[in-house]
Structure formats: C-alpha cells, structure tokens
Amino acid sequence: MNKIVIISEGDANNPKTWSNIPYFLMKSLENDGNKVYTIDVGPNKYINYFFNKIIYPFIQLIDGKDSEYKFNRTVIYDKYCKYKIRKSLKKIGDIDVTISTSYSFAPVIHKNYKIILLCDWTFEYHIENYKKREPTNLELKAIRRQEEIINSANVVISLFPNIAKIMNQKYANVKYIGNVINIDDNLKINLDYKYNSNSILFIGGKRYVEGAKTLIKSVQYLNEEKHMNLNLNIIGLNENDLNINKKDYINYYGYLNKINGSDHDIYYKLIINAKICINTTPIWAGFSSIIEAMFLYTPIITSKYESFENTFGKKFDSNFYSDNNYITLSEKIMMIVNLNKSLYFDLCKEMKNMVSDMTWSQYVKRLENEFK
Template sequence: MDSISEITIFTVGDANAISTWSNVPYFFTKSIADKNIHVNKVNIKENALLNFIYRYTVYAFLKIFYKNTTHTYFRSRLNYFLTNIKIRRSIKRYNSSQAFIFLTFSFGIPKTKSKKIVLFGDWSYLYLIRNFHKREPFWFEKRALNCEEKNIRSADFVLSLFPESKKFNTETYKAHHCYYLGNVINSSFSIDKKELVKLKSQSKKLLFIGNKKYLQGALDLIQAFKEFNLSNNSEIELHIIGLNTSDTGITLRNLFQHGYLDKGNKDENTLYYKLISEARFIVNTNKNWGAFSAMTEAMYYYTPVITTPYSEFVATYGKVASFGFYVESESQKELGEAIEKLLKNTQEEYHTMMNAAHDKVKDFTWERYTDKLLELIS
C-alpha cells in the first residue's frame, strides 16, 4: 500500500468529545490527524429515541428472565440494519480512503483489494460474556455474536487493547490477524516530574477513580480508610472521582466525593489532574476489573497503585507489583495493610515505587500506538 493520506474512522459516539468511551475515540482520531493524515469521522452511535424505547420494553422484559444480559438496543437487529446503512453510505462517500477503521468489533465490512479494514476494541462481546459474566451466551445474544465473529474473521487487522483479549480472539476465532500493540494513556496533560515527586512525597491523599460499576470497590476502600484513620489517629484524605455521596450513601470527615469530572470542561479537567498530581497512590480493588485505563493514566503520572491481580492487569504489568501492591478484593485486612505500608514507606522506597509505576506505562503513548498501527496497515 502507498503512503496513507486518508482514513475513515467509525466511532460509537462523537469522536470530537473527549468524554466519549474513556477518551479513546478523541485521542485515536487526533493522533492520526496529527500525522498529516486526513481523517473522516463517522459517528455510528445508536439512535437515542430508539435506544430509550428498547431499554424500557424489550430490554426490560429480557432482564426479568436473564438478569445479567447486556443485550441492549445497540446489539438489536434494528440497530444493525440502520447502522449498516449508515456505514455503506459513508464508505461510498469517503471512497478515497485507504483504510476504514472501526473502533468496535460489533460492526465492520468485508475485505476489499484496495482498502484495509481494521477493527479496534478492548474485547469482543463473547469475551465480555465469558470472562466478566462467567456464563455462556443466551439464545437471543447469539445473532450479535455471529455478526461480531464475521466482522473479526473478515477484517484485515483486529487490534485488542489487552493481551488476554487478543489471545482470546486468536484462539476462539482461529484468527492470526489479531494483534496487541500495547495500551494507551488517554491524556495530554504535561508532566513535570520534579513537581510531581514533590507533591506526592508530601501527600496524605488517597485517590479512587471509578463510576457506579466500581461501587463495591469504592465502599471497600472507604471502610478501610475509615478504620485506618480511627486506629492511627491519621489525617489522610480520600478523594473519589466518578461517584458522589448519593452513590455511596456515606459521609465522613476527610472523605471527598467529586462525582464525574468531564475532561472536556476546563475547570473539571484542572481538578482531575490536580487530584492525580497530588495523590500519594491510587486504589481500586473492585473484583475482576479495577478501572484499568484510570490506573494506567495515574501510573504515567508516577502514582503507585493498589489493585487486585485480575488477569488483564497482570498480563500487561506482571505478577510482582513493584509499582504498588496487589490485594485480594475480599480481604479488607489486606487492603488496610497495603494502605499502611504505602503511607509509611521511606522516601527512597516511595520514589522507587513512583518510578516503577511510570516506567511500566511510559511507552503507552498515542503517538507510539498509531505509529505501530500505520506501519502495520501500510
């Protein structure tokens, strides 16, 4: 393929909005555009009205009998039909593109001789069902799964954000065009290492980032924080991003619940990075998944972590947590001990941990990622 000059990228949501899908579409499209490649952005997010109707009719009915299904309107026959019309029209409109990239595994197009077809995502729907819901697919989910398998098999390249996800796709779909190119840091906030080291070394602030999906992890941390402060007469602070008092139902001295902070809002963006810069460490011990993207971003800013040894995190960063501590999600005692150790570390021990956290993720920049992507499809 000749040097790439134009790419069309399909995103589930507005790629110009930094809040879309953990900031991924915004940084993905921006990074490619920064390389002087013309990027056509096509939003294939489902229709809001039809999504609302489906949620309170079909989906509500399914949830009565199949409580942990995630078969929303996005995976319905009607949405597939309407979205594929939009995709076909966009391909015709942007026919001069040398590559079509889908930031989802749920949609795609067959291979062509002159265009490269790329799927990019965190994991497939089947991976979600088997690894997070710990079950086999329900009968009504199988059509969406068949469509996704067809997309994965017919693409030129399938990129997963996580190594175990890539391995799953390769083995499940017998597809050798699946790749893991590393992960990414969804941030453009500039680093001043000297200032960060100073702030964090003097800090008594714990940080948690996660929405309602991570509520149990937040509640476990709040309890450990409460007990630590009571038993040690401590003045440490716990700051929570993504949840507020109405979500946790708890108010405590030195507990600050900031709710969702939108990076697209100047003031909220400033507060978000102020909290990361001042955090002595970040904690999320939610079972099975501990807000990977937020943890990775915090690590880039020299923040040690306390999390659980869930498979994708360990596969990415290793079994020995030189950059913090692994604890079991069920062990309140173990979490409390890890917090105490990190707060009582010597400056030398803490600085070693800070550097280890940053070193683990320093190469996960969007510039490096899209360089590898473009090299692959060229």
C-alpha cells in the same frame, strides 16, 4: 499521508465517547499527518431509549433476566450500522483505511482499503468472563454477527494481551500492539509534594462501587484506629451512590470531563497530588485510570486480574495487589505511606517506567505499521 475513517458508536469528536479513545485516536492520527474522517454509528437516542426501556424488559422475560440483548446488540442495529457506514463512505470517496472502535460494526470487505478493528474484548468474552455464564439464545445471535465482522477484517487489534491470545485461538488475524493512555503528558510532577501528601485517590464510576466501599472502610479504619489523618478523594462517584455516612475526610467529585478546562484541572491536580491511587474492585479495577495514575508517577494498589497481570507481568510488584478486603488493603496502604522518601521516589519512578511507552504518539506509530 493516509486517508483514514474512524467509525465509532458515538461522535469521535466528543471526548466522552468510549473513554476518550476515538477522540485521542483521531487527534493523534491527525497530528501524525493523516487525513481523518469520522462516522458516528451511535443509535438514534429515541429509538435506543424506547427499545431499552419498553422492549428490553419483555426480551428479559423470553431470553432471561440477565440477558444483555439491548438495542446495540440487535440485528436492527447491525443493519443500521451497515447502511450508515456504506452511505458515509460513498460520500467521503477514496480512502486507505477504516478503523472501527468495536468488534460489532465495520464496512463490508473492500479491495481498495484496509479494514481494522480496534477494541478491548468481544461480547462473547464479556458474557463468559464477566457475567460468568453461557450466552443466552439472543446473545448468541449477536456473538455470531460479531464473529462474521471479525473474520472479515484485515487486522483485529485488542488493547489487552490476554484477550488477543484468547481471540487468536478462534481467529487468524488478531494482534496486540500495546496499550495506550488517554493523557496530557506535559503535566509537571513534584515528587516532594506527593511524598508529603496525605491524599488517597479513587477513580471509578458506579461499576466500581464495591472497590470504593472497601477503600472508604480502609481509610476510616486507618484514620480512626491508627490515627493516620488520611484524606480520600473520590472521582466518578457522588455521595448518594455509596449510601455511606458523611465523613469530613472524604471528598466526592462525581464525573469529571478531562477535556473540559476546569474539570481537567481538578482531575489532574487530584492525581498529581495523590500519595496513592487505589481501586481493588474484583475482576476489573479501572485499568485506564490506574495506568494513567502510574504515568503520573503515582503508586497504585489494585486487584489482581488477568488483563493487568498479562500487560505488566513480573514488572509489577505483587506487593501492590490487594484483595477487596479492608484489612488487607489497610496493610498495603500503611506499607506505602511508611516508606522513606528515597524508597517512595523509587516507587514513583518505577510506576512511570512501566507505562512510559503507552503514549498516543507511540501507539499511533505502531498502529500505522498495520496500514501497510
């Protein structure tokens, strides 16, 4: 049995923290016989609010209007994390491993336990690849602090192979051990029902509005011009997020908490009953929800972005990539909807096979190898 401390920005016991990852990580390690403690280094909500609402606008005047130097990137927050971690570890006592679910906080180097960082990408990668610009002066200071933390860790793990490859050009201790799906894998799937379904599913919050609007336009085109009678279910957005005229065939569910009983049932019922799950938002298209749909035998259409391509390689049929263009997307939707039952079943099984090893129980086994 290992004594493990999970450090997260937010309570690991709360499933809402960082896309459920700290929660599922904690539960899976416990289920495998480990003793798990948690440290929440989330900032004080009043200080965080004051900084981001009052001070941050002045920082934008100095550092640039696009600056992302919010409270959790400051040296104040860095010092707070170090203090909170040091104090909490002293209270917990002897341990074997710490796992930080960020590259921005970790304990200081210690000979008696191993320090592991588990995250998706660095702040530097975010700025250069998603913001498409050079870091500002203050952002650069936050990047330097992150670099110190990464260099001090025993093992650094990225959830994406292309990110690990990029990080390995700069750091000596980065690994990719696979990805993982936050899912209840005991759900029953009826492929006959999926085949006969007319439901298209979109999952994504406000950062994916661009993809949602394109999909709405595609479904509208297919229903009104091609008479396909499709039903579109949208999880993560409300009608007022999109500013689109009400349509009887579009259902908005807003945010659904997968751990909550009724929300859980609605969320998974929508995936299980969906004919296709679609998100074609450029650059990043809801990776976690897309692979979750795949795990539940649901064909997907997604945008072509590096992390997805590098995760699945040639296993993923390029026919199911789509530009964020409603005409192209409509053609892809028709291609799947018009498959006969045998070919549709094969496609569903192919989706499942591509992600079948991404369960938390399997991921934790690979992670535990890094404790040695």
